[in-house]
Amino acid sequence: MSDTPAILARRERLLGPNMTTFYENPVHLVKGQGAWVWDADGNRLLDCYNNVPHVGHAHPKVVEAITNQALTLNTHTRYLHEGILDYADRLTATMRHDLSAMIMVCTGSEANDIALRMARAVTGKIGIIGTDNTYHGNTDLVSHLSAKKTPIGGHADFVKKVPAPDSVRPLGGSHDRHAQAFADGVQTAIDELEAAGHGFSALILDPFFANEGCPTLPKGFLDPTVAVVKRAGGVIIADEVQPGFGRTGHDFWGHERIGLVPDIVTMGKPMGNGHPVAGVVARPEILAEFRNAFGYFNTFGGNAVSAAAANAVLDVLEDENLVENARDTGDYTLNLMRQIDHPMIADVRGSGMFLGMEFTQEGTVTPAANFTKQVVEEMRNRGVLLHSMGREYHAIKIRPPMCFSREQADFLVETLASVLKDLPV
Numbered sequence: 001m002s003d004t005p006a007i008l009a010r011r012e013r014l015l016g017p018n019m020t021t022f023y024e025n026p027v028h029l030v031k032g033q034g035a036w037v038w039d040a041d042g043n044r045l046l047d048c049y050n051n052v053p054h055v056g057h058a059h060p061k062v063v064e065a066i067t068n069q070a071l072t073l074n075t076h077t078r079y080l081h082e083g084i085l086d087y088a089d090r091l092t093a094t095m096r097h098d099l100s101a102m103i104m105v106c107t108g109s110e111a112n113d114i115a116l117r118m119a120r121a122v123t124g125k126i127g128i129i130g131t132d133n134t135y136h137g138n139t140d141l142v143s144h145l146s147a148k149k150t151p152i153g154g155h156a157d158f159v160k161k162v163p164a165p166d167s168v169r170p171l172g173g174s175h176d177r178h179a180q181a182f183a184d185g186v187q188t189a190i191d192e193l194e195a196a197g198h199g200f201s202a203l204i205l206d207p208f209f210a211n212e213g214c215p216t217l218p219k220g221f222l223d224p225t226v227a228v229v230k231r232a233g234g235v236i237i238a239d240e241v242q243p244g245f246g247r248t249g250h251d252f253w254g255h256e257r258i259g260l261v262p263d264i265v266t267m268g269k270p271m272g273n274g275h276p277v278a279g280v281v282a283r284p285e286i287l288a289e290f291r292n293a294f295g296y297f298n299t300f301g302g303n304a305v306s307a308a309a310a311n312a313v314l315d316v317l318e319d320e321n322l323v324e325n326a327r328d329t330g331d332y333t334l335n336l337m338r339q340i341d342h343p344m345i346a347d348v349r350g351s352g353m354f355l356g357m358e359f360t361q362e363g364t365v366t367p368a369a370n371f372t373k374q375v376v377e378e379m380r381n382r383g384v385l386l387h388s389m390g391r392e393y394h395a396i397k398i399r400p401p402m403c404f405s406r407e408q409a410d411f412l413v414e415t416l417a418s419v420l421k422d423l424p425v
Contacts, residue, residue, distance in 0.1 A: 002028040002040035011267055022387060023380045029120045032057025035401045035408055037385070047414055048400040049385045054245055054270030055316040056403040062273045065312035066305055074305045077104075078297070081308030092281060094252050097261050101287040103280045104302030104310075108241040108268025109137025111278040114200055114296065115264045116141055118286050119235035121293040125199025129189045131164035133212045133391045136204060136239055145204065147211075149197040160189035164391070167215035168346050168358060168365050178217075183224035190232045202235045207254035207262075208243035210397075213390035214356050218258040226260065228335040235286070238262035241278075242354070245270045246317060246402065249327030249352025257351070272317075275309035276300075326352035332412065333398075333409040340413070342420045344368055347395075352401055357416075358395035367394035371423070378419045384412055 004026060011019055028040040031182040034056040037047050055062065069083070077084060088102040105111050120126055130136065130145040137143070143151050145157045162185035163171055165178065172181030190200045203225070208214055229236055229402070243254030244267050255265065263286060268278035277303075284288075290296065300306070317323060330352040337348045337357060346360040359368040359375070369392040376388055376396060389397040398412070 001041055003393060006408075012425065022385075024377055025380070027380070027385065040042055044383065045380075046384045046400075046408055046411060047068070048398050049403070050267045050385070051155065051242060051247070051399050052274050053401050054247075054273050055313055055320070055322060056273075058315055058400045059083055059273055059312075060320075060352075061316050062275075062309055062312040065308040065315075066275060069305045069308035072301055072304075076299050077097050077302045081304050081307070083304050083311065084228050087109055087307045087311050087314075090311065092165050092255040092278070095265065095281060098283050098305045099262070099265055099281045101282055101284040103287065103296070104301055105278045105296075105298050106276045106306075107137070108239075108266065108278050109139045109142055109253055110137045110238060110298070110301070111202065111241075111266035111280045112142045113139040114280050114290070115237045115282075116204065116264050117294060118264055118280070118282060118290040119202035119237065121289045122235055123199065123201040125193075125201040126158045126242060127190075127193030127196075127198035127200040128359040129186060129193070129200070129203045130159070130161055131205060131209070131212055132161040133164045134161075134206065134257050135211045157196060158193065160192055162186050162189050164212040164278065165209055165215045165221070166213065166391075167349060168360065179221045180224050182221075183228050186225050187228045188227065190234070194232075200232050200234045202237050203229050204237040204239060206242060207258045207260050208248065208351075208354065210242040210354070211389060213358065213395050214350055214354060214397075216347075219257070223258050230346075235263045236260070237264045237266065241266065241268040241270075242399070245313070246323030246326055247353050247399075249323065252323065253358045264368060271313065272309040273313050276305060277306040277310050279310075303324060317402070320403070323352075325404070326402050328336065329404055329409055331352070332406055333404075333413065336409060337416070340417050340420060343425060344371060345420075350398070353400055355398040355406055356389060356395045357398075358390065360394070367392035369394045371425075372421055375416075375419055376422065379415060382415050382419065384415050 029037050030040050031038040037045050093099045133147045136145050144156045170178040193200045220407045238255040246252050248257050255262050264282040271277050343362040344359045347358040350356050359372050372388050387397050389395050
């Protein structure tokens with residue numbers, strides 16, 4: 001049986017204070033399989049949030065690949081091994097636009113850090129642009145993009161943040177103006193960076209705008225923004241840590257879904273199904289500029305075991321048709337969610353295994369953050385793990401493993417409908 005207060009006290013003593021946990025009553029997990037997890041009290045909970053076990057908790061093929069390689073050899077890339085080359089061949093084959101060269105690292109934070117340094121190597125400038133409601137990791141450089149935490153000493157003045165797209169409150173005051181208004185924000189930020197003497201190196205964004213609330217955006221939405229960036233000589237970085245590897249169900253990559261042609265693509269969490277592996281894919285000339293400028297080396301990035309884990313994830317995605325499952329089950333789930341009637345539901349949206357429901361005060365567009373928090377907590381109490389997203393954390397975020405089934409979708413939506421019925425408005 002879990003002794004939550006004792007564990008929390010031990011965490012603080014051994015790991016330091018202010019370590020975040022999900023939920024008012026934190027979950028003490030001891031086992032996972034597929035889309036299910038079990039806590040220390042033997043309760044089974046449906047994992048509708050964790051995108052780290054991309055193909056399912058403890059997938060036997062991934063576990064076997066890691067075990068077999070660890071029993072054989074594990075070394076870094078200053079020795080030759082073909083696992084990393086086989087993986088790079090397979091992964092870059094899923095991309096177009098001459099995105100054909102790769103660096104493997106350990107975390108998405110590292111991947112985004114390297115991508116920003118690549119952009120600086122290519123442009124010779126240091127200015128960076130992100131949205132005002134985003135998260136790209138926690139290295140010193142990348143942390144300056146975070147919308148929620150202010151680094152010690154304040155945010156760097158070579159970073160500019162532009163207003164993020166929003167489904168319910170579109171930029172420019174209307175959906176017709178939305179795309180151009182976002183591009184105008186980027187142009188303003190570029191002008192400010194140039195005037196300050198930093199110059200403009202890169203625009204980094206999640207092409208699904210996941211932390212921003214995954215707004216519904218048409219294909220081509222970013223076309224005006226791309227024109228602005230290219231005219232200024234900048235680099236476009238697509239952070240695929242959340243929407244990549246088929247999660248949206250209709251495209252393998254989020255940038256393909258929205259019609260974006262990036263110069264650099266980063267990826268992380270889902271890549272090794274829980275094994276710490278991440279990557280940066282770029283056009284060859286960009287990667288070469290970075291290699292020549294920095295002589296980069298990462299001891300654990302691309303080691304033989306990590307490459308085996310990542311290759312196994314691609315195997316499972318193909319063998320079990322999980323991208324197709326994400327599309328079909330996602331469409332099924334979205335349809336069920338749209339049948340729920342509640343006065344505070346402002347929007348139901350998403351794609352594949354990435355869905356959301358936004359809540360506002362009844363009859364307004366005012367975010368209902370406290371109500372959303374209650375929904376998240378009560379879903380946890382009833383056996384479904386999900387969380388919140390958006391500028392005010394006023395939308396629930398549903399992001400289960402790719403093996404999520406229709407039966408699990410039924411349980412999710414039935415539980416959600418029951419919670420919304422029972423919570424006071």
